[in-house]
Amino acid sequence: MLLLPLKTRVSTMAGVRLSFTGTNLSRPSTSPVRPSCHKPTTVAARVAQNLSYWDSIHSDIESRLKKAIPIREPISVFEPMHHLTFAPPKTTASALCVAACELVGGNREDAIVAASAIHLMHAAIYTHDHLMLTDRLRSDQETEPKIQHRFGPNIELLTGDGIFPFAFELLAGSMDPAVDNSDKILRVIIEITRAVGTEGMVDGQDSDVEFDQLSCQPLRRLHGCGAACGAILGGGGEEEVERLKRYGVYAGKIQGLLSDMGRHEGGKVKLAEKWRALALKELEYFDSKKIEQISTIVTM
Amino acid sequence: MLLLPLKTRVSTMAGVRLSFTGTNLSRPSTSPVRPSCHKPTTVAARVAQNLSYWDSIHSDIESRLKKAIPIREPISVFEPMHHLTFAPPKTTASALCVAACELVGGNREDAIVAASAIHLMHAAIYTHDHLMLTDRLRSDQETEPKIQHRFGPNIELLTGDGIFPFAFELLAGSMDPAVDNSDKILRVIIEITRAVGTEGMVDGQDSDVEFDQLSCQPLRRLHGCGAACGAILGGGGEEEVERLKRYGVYAGKIQGLLSDMGRHEGGKVKLAEKWRALALKELEYFDSKKIEQISTIVTM
Numbered sequence: 001m002l003l004l005p006l007k008t009r010v011s012t013m014a015g016v017r018l019s020f021t022g023t024n025l026s027r028p029s030t031s032p033v034r035p036s037c038h039k040p041t042t043v044a045a046r047v048a049q050n051l052s053y054w055d056s057i058h059s060d061i062e063s064r065l066k067k068a069i070p071i072r073e074p075i076s077v078f079e080p081m082h083h084l085t086f087a088p089p090k091t092t093a094s095a096l097c098v099a100a101c102e103l104v105g106g107n108r109e110d111a112i113v114a115a116s117a118i119h120l121m122h123a124a125i126y127t128h129d130h131l132m133l134t135d136r137l138r139s140d141q142e143t144e145p146k147i148q149h150r151f152g153p154n155i156e157l158l159t160g161d162g163i164f165p166f167a168f169e170l171l172a173g174s175m176d177p178a179v180d181n182s183d184k185i186l187r188v189i190i191e192i193t194r195a196v197g198t199e200g201m202v203d204g205q206d207s208d209v210e211f212d213q214l215s216c217q218p219l220r221r222l223h224g225c226g227a228a229c230g231a232i233l234g235g236g237g238e239e240e241v242e243r244l245k246r247y248g249v250y251a252g253k254i255q256g257l258l259s260d261m262g263r264h265e266g267g268k269v270k271l272a273e274k275w276r277a278l279a280l281k282e283l284e285y286f287d288s289k290k291i292e293q294i295s296t297i298v299t300m
Numbered sequence: 301m302l303l304l305p306l307k308t309r310v311s312t313m314a315g316v317r318l319s320f321t322g323t324n325l326s327r328p329s330t331s332p333v334r335p336s337c338h339k340p341t342t343v344a345a346r347v348a349q350n351l352s353y354w355d356s357i358h359s360d361i362e363s364r365l366k367k368a369i370p371i372r373e374p375i376s377v378f379e380p381m382h383h384l385t386f387a388p389p390k391t392t393a394s395a396l397c398v399a400a401c402e403l404v405g406g407n408r409e410d411a412i413v414a415a416s417a418i419h420l421m422h423a424a425i426y427t428h429d430h431l432m433l434t435d436r437l438r439s440d441q442e443t444e445p446k447i448q449h450r451f452g453p454n455i456e457l458l459t460g461d462g463i464f465p466f467a468f469e470l471l472a473g474s475m476d477p478a479v480d481n482s483d484k485i486l487r488v489i490i491e492i493t494r495a496v497g498t499e500g501m502v503d504g505q506d507s508d509v510e511f512d513q514l515s516c517q518p519l520r521r522l523h524g525c526g527a528a529c530g531a532i533l534g535g536g537g538e539e540e541v542e543r544l545k546r547y548g549v550y551a552g553k554i555q556g557l558l559s560d561m562g563r564h565e566g567g568k569v570k571l572a573e574k575w576r577a578l579a580l581k582e583l584e585y586f587d588s589k590k591i592e593q594i595s596t597i598v599t600m
Binding site: 121124125128131157158160161162164165166168169171172173175177182183185186187189190192193194196197 | 421424494
């Protein structure tokens with residue numbers, strides 16, 4: 001039987017290890033993959049505006065999570081949980097959830113709990129992927145730990161296990177009879193469980209098969225999932241949900257690819273361009289006046 | 301800061317480590333804690349009848365899980381998942397979910413998915429509690445492994461992580477617009493996440509505080525949760541849900557206590573008697589003709 005090596009999972013998480021500064025959209029404007037079809041002054045203004053859009057989303061998600069996971073008694077449970085929720089790098093998958101919701105006409109509040117849950121999933125996976133224990137087993141062991149190991153491996157394992165259900169508790173608890181959103185929340189739970197559960201595990205397998213299907217699977221899944229969840233909660237139609245999901249998948253693939261820039265540079269830039277075009281094609285379905293902000297996740 | 305030692309968690313799972321044969325209700329009728337208020341012949345017939353009741357529930361849960369997690373491609377994902385779902389000992393918490401549902405007038409089918417999800421939670425926690433890796437860290441290392449380590453520690457960790465979301469996927473997927481059960485399912489998700497998430501972790505802490513509050517917390521929680529979920533899905537009223545939850549908590553505490561029989565024997569028997577009386581008191585609220593089967597979980 002072919003066993004799934006930990007390395008596979010570790011390598012597929014490569015993208016989400018990026019140390020984003022606020023968002024990971026702060027790539028310098030001299031980036032070789034940035035499209036250059038706008039006038040420089042307009043671009044500068046737009047970049048600033050769009051960065052502040054993503055930053056405001058990340059900030060709202062963080063506030064919600066800080067409220068949901070305060071450091072309280074018993075400290076030995078909630079301090080590690082708090083630390084391990086915020087220690088991993090931010091993921092734009094959760095921000096995409098909010099942006100998709102707003103694109104289809106929903107309010108930020110409709111998507112903020114789901115976006116927080118997506119961040120928690122990412123944090124739980126990241127924590128288990130960087131356990132002090134399993135670090136030792138890696139064949140591609142890096143010199144720098146990817147996470148600050150303030151707690152022992154047992155606490156990391158236990159806390160990761162606690163974060164998973166907590167994310168679902170948060171989501172299920174956002175049920176509101178006043179707006180009758182139970183069906184939407186259940187759909188969102190299914191989207192998330194599929195992205196991080198067995199389908200994610202299955203996907204993690206073909207990470208080293210072909211260049212075009214290169215790694216990025218969990219990133220792709222979590223981004224596709226984030227966008228779909230946002231669209232569902234914002235009240236989007238089936239076609240909107242499907243298109244935004246595909247858009248998210250491309251956005252995740254591009255981020256995974258570019259996070260690993262340096263090796264095979266030329267081929268990757270070309271591939272990123274191809275995926276970017278396909279991503280933007282999905283957005284053509286929507287009102288052109290409303291897509292600028294969400295589109296910057298693939299164009300900046 | 302006081303760190304939560306892995307030992308705490310391991311010890312609190314002691315009860316669910318029991319190797320049940322079909323159910324864990326096959327304790328010999330000479331058990332010192334069995335009430336002796338029935339005539340022997342009636343008892344024998346009743347024991348057989350009730351054992352077959354619990355066995356039929358376990359068998360239905362197992363069938364549902366085997367359908368949900370077939371061994372399929374990719375084998376490297378689904379073979380460990382299948383193995384680690386069925387390798388841990390059965391938990392009566394999931395059976396209690398079905399029994400509670402039937403007691404309040406629901407059909408077995410209403411509760412079977414939730415019961416399966418509760419088993420999966422138990423399996424995921426059990427797998428992570430008995431990782432080959434952490435076995436090494438235990439100060440109370442036992443000679444016999446509690447689980448058959450057919451796969452490497454990385455696979456065990458990864459599979460445990462996959463089982464958690466899969467349980468919620470299964471539950472959320474049982475949403476049926478025809479019977480409009482979304483709200484019930486969301487309530488069940490909240491019950492389960494609370495039992496296995498942070499509240500479970502918090503509870504695990506005071507396992508060595510007092511004899512009367514002795515360990516058994518996860519058992520108590522999972523049994524209380526199982527009974528509550530069954531009552532919710534069976535359409536029970538708030539009072540019924542609350543009473544069955546408390547009944548489940550006592551049942552879990554008793555099982556945890558008796559699983560560790562041998563040490564402090566006398567004191568434990570007395571404590572079990574006290575909890576049994578409190579458990580049966582909760583059942584007085586229900587139709588006396590309907591409580592016999594569910595009551596055997598604490599009386600047999």
